[in-house]
Amino acid sequence: MTDRFNFTQSLICVACGDILVDPITLSCGYTVCSHCFPVSSPISAKKAVFRCPVPHCESPKHLFGPELLVDTTVLELTNLLRNYLPNCSLPPSPCEEMDTNKNSINLVANAVIPLLTCRSCSSPVVEPTTTPCGHTFCRLCVLQFKIDTDQCITCYRPLPKFSNLLAQAPNHLIARVVKDFQLSGLLPCNTFQTPLLDSINLQQYNVPLFISGTVILPGQSFRLPIYAPNHLRTFRNSLIPSSRYNGLCLASVHRSRPQVAQFGTILQIIGVEHRNDTLIIDVVGVDRFKLENHEEQDETTLAANFEILHEASIRQLSIEIPNSPPANDHLGLQKQQEQVSQYTVDLAESILQFIHHLSKQSNMPAGSLHTQTAGLLGPLWLESMKSLHGPMPSKLNPTAVCWWAAVVLPVSHTDLYLLLRTVPIIDRLELVISWMQNLQSQWERCRSTAIHAFSQVAQQQQ
Numbered sequence: 001m002t003d004r005f006n007f008t009q010s011l012i013c014v015a016c017g018d019i020l021v022d023p024i025t026l027s028c029g030y031t032v033c034s035h036c037f038p039v040s041s042p043i044s045a046k047k048a049v050f051r052c053p054v055p056h057c058e059s060p061k062h063l064f065g066p067e068l069l070v071d072t073t074v075l076e077l078t079n080l081l082r083n084y085l086p087n088c089s090l091p092p093s094p095c096e097e098m099d100t101n102k103n104s105i106n107l108v109a110n111a112v113i114p115l116l117t118c119r120s121c122s123s124p125v126v127e128p129t130t131t132p133c134g135h136t137f138c139r140l141c142v143l144q145f146k147i148d149t150d151q152c153i154t155c156y157r158p159l160p161k162f163s164n165l166l167a168q169a170p171n172h173l174i175a176r177v178v179k180d181f182q183l184s185g186l187l188p189c190n191t192f193q194t195p196l197l198d199s200i201n202l203q204q205y206n207v208p209l210f211i212s213g214t215v216i217l218p219g220q221s222f223r224l225p226i227y228a229p230n231h232l233r234t235f236r237n238s239l240i241p242s243s244r245y246n247g248l249c250l251a252s253v254h255r256s257r258p259q260v261a262q263f264g265t266i267l268q269i270i271g272v273e274h275r276n277d278t279l280i281i282d283v284v285g286v287d288r289f290k291l292e293n294h295e296e297q298d299e300t301t302l303a304a305n306f307e308i309l310h311e312a313s314i315r316q317l318s319i320e321i322p323n324s325p326p327a328n329d330h331l332g333l334q335k336q337q338e339q340v341s342q343y344t345v346d347l348a349e350s351i352l353q354f355i356h357h358l359s360k361q362s363n364m365p366a367g368s369l370h371t372q373t374a375g376l377l378g379p380l381w382l383e384s385m386k387s388l389h390g391p392m393p394s395k396l397n398p399t400a401v402c403w404w405a406a407v408v409l410p411v412s413h414t415d416l417y418l419l420l421r422t423v424p425i426i427d428r429l430e431l432v433i434s435w436m437q438n439l440q441s442q443w444e445r446c447r448s449t450a451i452h453a454f455s456q457v458a459q460q461q462q
């Protein structure tokens, strides 16, 4: 069509090398002909386990299929190609493409543009995501209507799991055609840029806040049930499509008196479940932010200006230490940085040692009583914490250690909020250590009381 791109080349099946016939798009983002997609056994048909027909596919697993409907966008593109461009049954040489007359270029372009436009936002599709029902939308658009209705807005079929939509690769073929058309000037460049939580700025303006009853820390997984219609409305109003976090987010602040808190956490939505009238939202904390000001937009929406807090890496820590002696030369500065890094790692290590200490079996004589009490604080406790909050981080990642320990230890919302608003990592680690010191005495007393109580019950039963 033009020297900038090769439309026909884009519509070739990566498996058989011919123009696509009844194209289907897999979750790895590749499009193949239906007949090039082998379904070998009934077991594989059920479990979505199959060998991808794309030789260079690097996806470890495919999220849905093999029962996929025809990719309607790609089908229409191949139909256009067959109708307007002659001799297209074989991959054409570049000269053949150049020979194609200008008229058919315009005809094709006019017919192609609506196909590359997202039905949801009416812009050229961004990060095209193709559902198993064969319809393609922008990635952020499909995530949005997964939450809204749980249906494809074109055919009303149910959508796959939210986590699958998140993990799905963009439709490579459509992404390439969109890019080629944009480079050729036939399609407008994407004006669709997420205005909030974009990838460039830490300073954010006019972001809707999500007021939560819980302090959620970075790295923490949390399940938000949304019940009542007004709650649902508030939730929808505070949803933020974000390019920075590549999905839908909430800017969550703890409901604290008399005004909203000064610090909050960006929550990334990683799971959505529709259960009758309840919406279950799985979120994970990503970054903290510091509020500058906020105002009520309407009854259900608070909008705020805030700064996303950039987490200092271990190497940058020395600047956070008050009263540290000025380093006169480069070597001195480097030495000072190394000391601070070491100190931070040491703090993280003592937190991890404390958690290991809590998870040790008690030194009670082995027996049935011990196995019951160990569940409160011993190895079972640590195992359940790991399954809830992920594996214990390494001491070389003090930031992760601090958040992980805070989620695992039994501390109040007030304490968690204090941690959230403490900026320097060393101060945060020291705060966690101060909790540990309080807990240690209390905890061991509780544990011996519990063991004592159990042993009395057992004696009475004998």
Ligand SMILES: [Zn+2]
Residues within 6 Å of the ligand: 013, 014, 015, 016, 017, 018, 020, 021, 032, 033, 035, 036
């Ligand atoms: Zn094929």
Ligand SMILES: [Zn+2]
Residues within 6 Å of the ligand: 026, 028, 029, 030, 052, 053, 054, 057, 058, 059, 062
């Ligand atoms: Zn694949």
Ligand SMILES: [Zn+2]
Residues within 6 Å of the ligand: 118, 119, 120, 121, 122, 123, 125, 126, 137, 138, 141
């Ligand atoms: Zn869209």
Ligand SMILES: [Zn+2]
Residues within 6 Å of the ligand: 131, 133, 134, 135, 152, 153, 154, 155, 156, 157
């Ligand atoms: Zn559909």
